[in-house]
Amino acid sequence: MITPRPYATLAGRDAGWLKARLHFRFAGMGKPEYGPVGPLHVWNDDQFAPDSGFPMHGHRDVEIITYVRRGAITHADSLGNRSRIAAGDVQVMSAGDGIVHSEHNHEADPTLLYQIWLTPRTTGGAPSWQTRRFPPADRNGKLIVLASGDAEDQQQGALPLKADARLLVASLRAGDRLTHAVDGDAYLVAVDGSLQVNEEQLAARDGAAITGETMLYLHALEDTEVLLIEAPRKTA
Template identity: 85%
Template sequence: MIALRPYATLAGRDAGWLKARLHFRFAGMGKLEYGPVGPLHVWNDDEFAPDSGFPMHAHRDVEIITYVRRGAVTHADSLHNQSRVVAGDVQVMSAGDGIVHAEHNNETEPTLVYQIWLKPRETGGTPSWQTRRFPQADRSGKLTVLASGYADDQQQHGALPLKADARLLVAKLRAGDRITHTMNGDAYLVAVDGRLQLNGTELAVRDGAAIIGETQMALHALEDTEVVMIEAPRKTA
């Protein structure tokens, strides 16, 4: 089943400095049917105005992936980490038993990010934070694992570690590209900046789709586009 979540149907808010659309129902906002996919329960499409951002605030018992689509995010946290994460790069924060952090757009142009939250395998534990620059060429015409809760992905692909049963995959497709992927569970996918077909279902720019119970995924790029996907083990009865 491909359950389309068109961008126009997503709940959102406009705080002036922050414009957000929510792919998943969160904090009472969004459609009831836009529920979690495995451990994935938040996927926000955020736009930060220049010289703005979230001040220091706390999290616990959540895995947070920040994927920068345009611009850059400057991160600081209570573990004394500081970094500027640029477009195409990823940061993973494991909140564990508690972490305080801030994220700002210190650039002169708007910054676009995906904020993705996953439930960890276990609650508590030591918080951590990592970021990594991944070569753009590695994701050209194919899905590449950038973050994962599985040791094989971390060792073979250099994926950032997650403390959740999930993987972050990204592809850069040119118009006309076709790729197939054998599903290792259910997934949620977003067409970042161009139209594509997912198992025959068309997604417009910034549309999302839950992929439930499929064994194969076929992507056909109708326009140049980036694809971002979280894949997680399928629930068993």
């Protein structure tokens, strides 16, 4: 089953400096049926105004992926890390038993990003942070893994997650078709352009919850980028 979550139906908040749409029900906002998919329970479509951001604040027991779509965000944390994460970069922060961090847009233009939260396999443990640039050409016409809880994916260069999930991306030209086997539940977002997923059509920034499917047939109706979170079935 593929259940679209159109961008226009997503809960939103406008704090002036921050405009956000929520693919999942969070903090009392959003449709009750827009619940978690496996360990995935937050996927926010955020726009930061220039010279704005979140001051230092804390998290624990959550895996947070930041995927920058346009512009850049500057991260700082209580581990001493500081980095400018630009479009094309991916950041993974494992909050563990506690981490404090800030995120600011120090650019002259708005920054667009996705922030994705996953429930870790186990609570506690030492917090950690990593970022990596994935060259855009590597994803042309195919799905590549950006972050994963699977050791084999990590050996191939994926950022490590302490969750039973993997994040993939593909850049498709209009007319491109891509087939992908899925094992377990998944959530897919058309970052831009339009896309057909099996029998469902998604417009730019639409999402879709995927359950009970074994194959995904992607057909790009326009140039588009696709982000996919998979939550593989656990084996006994």
